[in-house]
Amino acid sequence: MDKLTNIFREKNLKLTPQRYAIYKYLKSTKSHPSAEMIYDTIKADFPTMSLATVYKTVRTLIELGLVQEINVGEDNFRFDANVDNHPHIVCITCGKVDDIEDAAFEHLNQDVENFTNYKVSTHKLYFYGICPECQKEL
Amino acid sequence: MDKLTNIFREKNLKLTPQRYAIYKYLKSTKSHPSAEMIYDTIKADFPTMSLATVYKTVRTLIELGLVQEINVGEDNFRFDANVDNHPHIVCITCGKVDDIEDAAFEHLNQDVENFTNYKVSTHKLYFYGICPECQKEL
DNA sequence: ATCGATGCAAACCTTTTGCACCTCT
DNA sequence: AGAGGTGCAAAAGGTTTGCATCGAT
Numbered sequence: 001m002d003k004l005t006n007i008f009r010e011k012n013l014k015l016t017p018q019r020y021a022i023y024k025y026l027k028s029t030k031s032h033p034s035a036e037m038i039y040d041t042i043k044a045d046f047p048t049m050s051l052a053t054v055y056k057t058v059r060t061l062i063e064l065g066l067v068q069e070i071n072v073g074e075d076n077f078r079f080d081a082n083v084d085n086h087p088h089i090v091c092i093t094c095g096k097v098d099d100i101e102d103a104a105f106e107h108l109n110q111d112v113e114n115f116t117n118y119k120v121s122t123h124k125l126y127f128y129g130i131c132p133e134c135q136k137e138l
Numbered sequence: 139m140d141k142l143t144n145i146f147r148e149k150n151l152k153l154t155p156q157r158y159a160i161y162k163y164l165k166s167t168k169s170h171p172s173a174e175m176i177y178d179t180i181k182a183d184f185p186t187m188s189l190a191t192v193y194k195t196v197r198t199l200i201e202l203g204l205v206q207e208i209n210v211g212e213d214n215f216r217f218d219a220n221v222d223n224h225p226h227i228v229c230i231t232c233g234k235v236d237d238i239e240d241a242a243f244e245h246l247n248q249d250v251e252n253f254t255n256y257k258v259s260t261h262k263l264y265f266y267g268i269c270p271e272c273q274k275e276l
Numbered sequence: 277a278t279c280g281a282t283g284c285a286a287a288c289c290t291t292t293t294g295c296a297c298c299t300c301t
Numbered sequence: 302a303g304a305g306g307t308g309c310a311a312a313a314g315g316t317t318t319g320c321a322t323c324g325a326t
Contacts, residue, residue, distance in 0.1 A: 014300080014305060024323040035291080055291060057306095071209050073262065076290060081319080089256055103253040108243075112265050115241040118227050120267035124211065129251050129258035152280060152325080173316080188283040193316060195281095213291080216313060 001130035006066055016048060022057045026067060026081035032088070032097040059070045072097055072126050093134035100127065145202055156184060160195045164205060164219035170226070170235040171212045210235055210264050225263035231272035238265065 004023065008015040021042050023069070033041070039054045058079050061067035069077050073088045078097060087100040111119040130138075142161065146153040159180050164171070171179070175226040177192045196217050199205035207215050210228045216235060218226075225238040268276075 007203060010303080015264075016299090016306060018307075024268045034303055048308070051290095052292080052309075053148065059292090069211070071211055073207070077217055087250070089250065089254060089258070091256070092259065098254070098256075100250060100253055103249065108263075109267075112225070112227065112267075113240055113242065116227060116236065117270040117273075118229070118236075118265070118267040119273060120227070120265050121230065122267075123263065123265045125246075125258070125261065127247065127258050127261055128257040129247075129250075129260075132255040135255075135257060150280080154281060154324090157281075162285070189283075190317080191282055197317090232322095 002054060003081075004066075011064070017048060018042070018053055019060070021045060022054060023061060023081065024064060026061075026079055030082075030099060032070060032078040032080050034074075034078050036076070038079070043108070070097075070124070070126075077123050086125065087127060089127040089129060091131035091134055092128050093130050096131055098131070100125075143202075145204070149202070150199070151198065153200075154169070156180075156187060157195050157198070158190055159183060161199060161204060161219065162193060164199075164217055168220075168237060170208060170216040170218050172212075172216050174214070176217070208235075208264075223260060225265060227265040227269075228269060229269035229272055230266050231268050234269055238263075 004020070005015050008019075022038060023043055025038060031037070033054075035051065035054045035058060039049065039051045040060070042054070043049050048101065058067060058069075061081075062069055063081060066081065068080050070080055070084050070088055071077050072088060080099075085106075087103065087105060089098050089100055090096070091098075105123075105125060108123060108125075112118065112120050112123075144155050148180050160176060163176060163179055169175070171229075173189065173192045173196060176196070177187065177189045180192070188260050196205060196207075199217075199219075199243075200207055203221060204219065206221050208218055208226055209215050210226060220237065223244075225241065225243060227236050227238055228234070229236075231271070243261075243263060246261060246263075250256065250258050250261075
């Protein structure tokens, strides 16, 4: 975690306990929590934590390139400390959001350049379906 | 537009001038306007139009399957009367949102099923890049 | 007369901002 | 003392809801 300290120091930012806790939590989970979910979780360890600090911190983490923001079509954003560009899949039954790993979709950018006159730099891919657990319950 | 009338009548909904104007506007444009943009446009013809009616109407149109909602990562939703499932591309310079037409990405659902244990039903694909017009200005 | 729709205002939710206080150096 | 951070409360968007009025059948 020395690396983290350096990243912060380089920008004259402080790696406070709150910031560290939020980043560590995001690194530890694959649940793609919203700000509210982060707040509820961290509050257990930091009773004085405020929602404003969560928002300010995720904004900082995004600017540092340590976290990415996703929007699966809900009315809020979710956060992911896995900053590799990877698709997400949403269970339309239980609402869970999973990563899709090991699937290479980078070639899609080139495909899209062939169909448009855009210079394509990135993409966000969201799939929707029913997760294995919810399939069992049918 | 008789078809529209029928769709509304079947659900005991009324095709009011406001609703008609909003749908017609959405059908006529490829700009993927937000509720606010729709409101500003329609207000020229319907000075009494309220933003609440825009929101209520797009909600109704979505439930009728006549309009789809997209979120390119802004803090609001945009609306598209092209309900075919097609990808969108956002110009990161001017903010424009274009359709990507004629590109078949339906096979991606199958690809994703092969990588996950989800039963995949649909997807939303957003690409980001620089549009032809903005490329010229560089 | 009935039933849904409109449009205003208020409420709601997520996110941002202002500001006083705090921490660390 | 100085610089950035926290956390409260207030503000700021975007969106929804309640309700009285309107309009068409």
